[in-house]
Amino acid sequence: MSRVTAASKGLASCHLCQKVASVELDKCPRCGTALHSRKSNSLNRTLALLCTATILYIPANIWPIMITDQFGSSIESTILGGVVLLIQMDSIPVAVIIFIASVMVPVGKLLSLFYLCWTLKSGSSVSPRQRTIAYRITELIGKWSMIDVFVVSILVALVHIGKILVIRPGIASITFAALVIVTMIASKGFDPRLFWDKEAENHE
Amino acid sequence: MSMHTHSDDQMACPSCDHLYDMSGLEQGQQARCGTCNHLLATYREHAYAHVVAFSISALIFFVLACCFPFMSFKSSGMESVMTLPQAITQIKGEGMWDLAILVACFILIIPALVMALTAALGISLLAGWRNHWAKDVAKLIFHLQVWSMVEVFFIGVLVSLFKIADMATVGVGIAFWSYAAFAIFFTLALSNLDTFQTWKNLEELEP
Ligand SMILES: [Zn+2]
Numbered sequence: 001m002s003r004v005t006a007a008s009k010g011l012a013s014c015h016l017c018q019k020v021a022s023v024e025l026d027k028c029p030r031c032g033t034a035l036h037s038r039k040s041n042s043l044n045r046t047l048a049l050l051c052t053a054t055i056l057y058i059p060a061n062i063w064p065i066m067i068t069d070q071f072g073s074s075i076e077s078t079i080l081g082g083v084v085l086l087i088q089m090d091s092i093p094v095a096v097i098i099f100i101a102s103v104m105v106p107v108g109k110l111l112s113l114f115y116l117c118w119t120l121k122s123g124s125s126v127s128p129r130q131r132t133i134a135y136r137i138t139e140l141i142g143k144w145s146m147i148d149v150f151v152v153s154i155l156v157a158l159v160h161i162g163k164i165l166v167i168r169p170g171i172a173s174i175t176f177a178a179l180v181i182v183t184m185i186a187s188k189g190f191d192p193r194l195f196w197d198k199e200a201e202n203h204e
Numbered sequence: 205m206s207m208h209t210h211s212d213d214q215m216a217c218p219s220c221d222h223l224y225d226m227s228g229l230e231q232g233q234q235a236r237c238g239t240c241n242h243l244l245a246t247y248r249e250h251a252y253a254h255v256v257a258f259s260i261s262a263l264i265f266f267v268l269a270c271c272f273p274f275m276s277f278k279s280s281g282m283e284s285v286m287t288l289p290q291a292i293t294q295i296k297g298e299g300m301w302d303l304a305i306l307v308a309c310f311i312l313i314i315p316a317l318v319m320a321l322t323a324a325l326g327i328s329l330l331a332g333w334r335n336h337w338a339k340d341v342a343k344l345i346f347h348l349q350v351w352s353m354v355e356v357f358f359i360g361v362l363v364s365l366f367k368i369a370d371m372a373t374v375g376v377g378i379a380f381w382s383y384a385a386f387a388i389f390f391t392l393a394l395s396n397l398d399t400f401q402t403w404k405n406l407e408e409l410e411p
Binding site (some may be wrong): 003005006007008009012013015016017018019020025031032033086089091093094097098128129131132135136142144146147148149150151153154155156157158159160161162164165168169173174177184188189192193195196198 | 214215216218219220221222236239240241242260275276277279280282284288290291292293294298299302303306308311339344346347350353354357359360361363364366367368370371372373390399400403406407
């Protein structure tokens with residue numbers, strides 16, 4: 001028994017306004033957005049963006065995200081260095097938040113999307129429902145990795161006491177922001193309906 | 205009964221493509237996909253009145269958040285006070301104009317634009333106007349809202365408060381509380397603007 005999907009009825013749903021219309025139309029009759037049954041070329045686009053994000057991840061972690069000038073000496077700190085420093089200063093809760101937002105979320109998101117893409121190429125024993133839920137969580141948590149970039153921005157804007165104490169943004173702040181943006185575009189372009197299509201194909 | 209009127213109540217789940225007839229969904233109800241549990245639509249009571257009230261409140265708090273001091277920092281007998289627009293110019297002043305533009309877009313420009321457009325769309329739908337611009341406004345809102353990071357920024361502010369609390373005396377100003385209120389009203393306004401219902405009503409109001 002197969003499900004009644006829009007595709008099985010020769011229909012497509014507009015990705016912007018959710019209008020269900022004949023798949024033969026080029027444009028959504030309601031809002032004018034290009035109409036596709038599935039997001040076009042989503043697997044390859046997502047993979048290309050994921051590779052870009054993985055490459056960006058290296059400089060984002062090696063380069064300093066923040067530079068502190070205090071009493072004439074300047075200290076450069078990386079994302080991980082900042083977490084270590086916070087632990088040494090006994091600010092455990094802040095260290096945990098920064099570690100989750102800046103390390104676990106972006107790495108988890110990259111791994112999860114790579115895995116989900118891989119299941120589309122080679123099949124998977126995990127049910128489409130579970131993979132769809134995994135995808136939606138990945139999509140939801142994506143923007144939270146921007147926390148560290150905002151923390152740096154606030155510190156830069158606030159901490160400048162003459163020449164005694166100044167905090168400056170490091171080059172990794174922009175690299176990391178770019179990484180977050182690229183992964184957000186990657187997850188937006190991914191199409192979870194492909195899990196279900198693949199499953200239906202296998203049952204035929 | 206023609207095929208055309210019937211298809212207006214059809215919705216395909218964005219996650220699994222399952223086709224649903226939404227004509228039975230009533231005010232105050234929520235619909236979830238039975239196959240994948242995706243939240244399909246939430247019809248809130250008096251949705252557009254709430255959209256208008258919340259988005260206008262959000263805009264008022266946004267103006268306050270931009271005009272008043274956001275945070276202050278006191279160390280070695282010297283104090284620095286900053287407003288949100290000053291924060292952006294300070295980042296630009298450190299030579300990171302690209303970071304300044306990104307932060308400005310994510311926390312100020314896009315959220316304010318989304319709220320202004322939401323207020324306009326809400327008023328238009330509440331009044332039942334037949335106009336040519338409401339659809340374009342709705343398209344912009346649904347494109348832009350992904351890129352608003354109001355709530356993420358606010359958590360970032362709280363983290364930075366803890367981070368520098370040992371370093372110096374840190375204070376929060378009127379703009380801090382205004383931004384918090386802005387974030388709450390922003391979320392409430394958008395949660396009342398259901399995608400499916402909004403577009404259905406826009407189609408009915410086509411000039
Ligand atoms: Zn579904």
